[in-house]
Amino acid sequence: MLRKNGKLGKKVEEILVGEKLHLTETIEDKDLLLYLGLTNDSNPLYIQHDYAASTPFEKPIVPAIMLNGIITSAISKHMPGPGSHIREQNLKFLNPVFHYETIDFMLQVEHVDAKQHVIDVSVRAFNADKQPIVEGIFKVSPPY
Template sequence: MIQKGIKLGKKVDELSTGERLHLIEKIEDKDLLLYLGLTNDSNPLYIQHDYAAETPYKKPIVPVIMLNGIITSAISKHIPGPGSRIIEQSLMYTEPVYHYETINIVLEVQHINISQNIVDIHVYATNEEEQSVLEGIIKVMPPV
């Protein structure tokens, strides 16, 4: 059902190269528990402190699909916004993200192809120590 009053996101000709969105996200237990409940992912590295202590990570890490969810949600809500569709993504996870960490995420319009209605959005994120935790490109079709 389409709700009245919901405005479509920006069309391809309304975006500009260099346009940015900055997000700050803190990863909480409730987020992890929701993910685990929805996906039935039972990897002990994500939630069991005793297990994670025996790994090179030393403590539980955040599943990368949760990070993807934060990014795709930002694309759907803000840049380009409602009505947009991700058609391709290439993301590299350079460092693990740990429970309770705050991450800074930047989405930046890198390239606009008006004739094909495709926008390349460069995504990068850093942790509290300003280390890169992810970087990549997401190709998006803005609403028409």
């Protein structure tokens, strides 16, 4: 939690087009159970192996909103960091993520509009087999 004199993220005038952030996340049972418990989401596709086996996925998948959460957390913590605010997002979920998969996320600043106080951050994510998982763009207001 940011304390009274805590460090804020980068201000709009400190951000450069082309800046990148790479992070790797592995989806663990604890993460899934926390999400499902907090949201009261009981979709059998996420947790029931017998149901998931009868679908084209063949095994339980990770909720797309969890992947979204990893991305928004990276924006809040690192790019541009604490004090920032997501104003808009457009994401495509291209392939499913299965339990225990490791996902590589790449975020990049695509545009800086100092006058409107907004930056565009693109995101791409891939699984260990280099299949695309997520792609999209976020419009973010950096800290003031």
